[in-house]
Amino acid sequence: MNGPEIHVEFPPELHLFVPRARPTGVARATADGVSTLGHVVESLGVPLTEVGALLVDGREVPAGHVPTGGESVRVRAVAHPQEVPGAPLRFLLDVHLGTLARRLRLLGVDTTYQSADLGDPALASLSAAERRVMLSRDRGLLRRRELWAGAYVYSTRPEEQLREVLARFRPELRPWTRCTACNGPLAPATKAEVADQLKGGTERSYDVFARCGDCGRAYWKGAHHDQLEAIVARALTDAGRDGA
Template sequence: MVSATFRFYEELNDFLPRARRKVEFAVPCARAATTKHMIEALGVPHTEVELVLVNGESSGFDRLLCDGDRVAVYPKFEAFDVRPLLRVRAEPLRTMRFVADAHLGGLARLLRMAGFDTLYDNHIDDPTVAALSAGEGRVALTRDRDLLKRRGITHGCYVRALKPAQQFAEIFQRLDLAASARPFTLCLACNAPLRRVARETVAERLPPSVQASHEEFLRCDVCQGVFWRGSHWRRMAALLASQGISAG
């Protein structure tokens, strides 16, 4: 048995018991324990980790821990580009495609509204989320910590907020998504691209009041949904504006 000292930074402390937050603490480790094994044994999903320093040097998840090692564990950096230091994965947590678990339907719709390819089904199970994340390079979004510990997932986010609008703001800020947003380009219902159509082509599907007061329309060629700048659009535009994004 060996012993190593750990210190977790910023939001990673949310996963720890209160007595271990924002302080160094020593823990016993098995002789063959890796940094990934111990980080997750302490309660932190590896997908939340961007940088690991062992004795001051950047290390990968496969680093075998030795007696007396000092391990500093960091989340994604917002203000600094740490790509030259990364050892835990080939690329930083900046993939802009998502897969959301079955409890995050509201968040999935809001991400689609902002133009981010987001897979979601209210019957999707954890193995499917993990397979889609690993196979398609998607960021897994979940409130299930155990899901983020699955071996195949390399990019994921534990969603802390409970309500969709708050979850949306949280993910936008954590992953710095504002510059990549393309509002109202994807169907909220099925995630397919939207395209502009003439009013005449969708007139039979519009309420008379909408026909009289609107001239610009978008349609999804997959589910045939039709969208226009009504009250729902204005509410979503306001939500985008709260993140510094113009709806156009």
């Protein structure tokens, strides 16, 4: 390591991004007199989407601060719940988070999901154009400057991923109001209006239907409804609500 050093301390929740900081949580970096503190933190492996306050020798500084040799930096994790000012809270998920996307839509959360891999530049541009929070496990994507906002999804298990996102952002929940296939709005529909999508057993057994206003997909309380009800009930309980 050439040049004067700074010491950067990370909280336990960010250690997974900085293996070389374990077990103390402190990593060393070079202060070149040009690179900003935000750049230094990202070069150590932590996306700025996961960073809250930055403290230099005990005082809070912006990410644009240029560190000098001998400074001690303390990085704090982003606060929960996290506020995203300036736009309605909406999400954009990458190709690897399809189950999470469907569960967010089930809860009525505005969620765009890309089932094809568009590539990081296109996803970042879409986040900016539609002012959506990018959710991803791709650290490189979350470091792209054109993102509107972003968040790393820590777990690989859909139920834990959902719990993470709901705890971090506290979105308004309106279950059963969005199409889980395309994110469009659901509205009540008669059996006649959705008859072309029903098989004989379904047509005989069910009388209450909804239909997506965008893609036309029909919904009813079928074989998997109890499982979906359980997902909704857990989310509402975690959010401190006891009903849809």
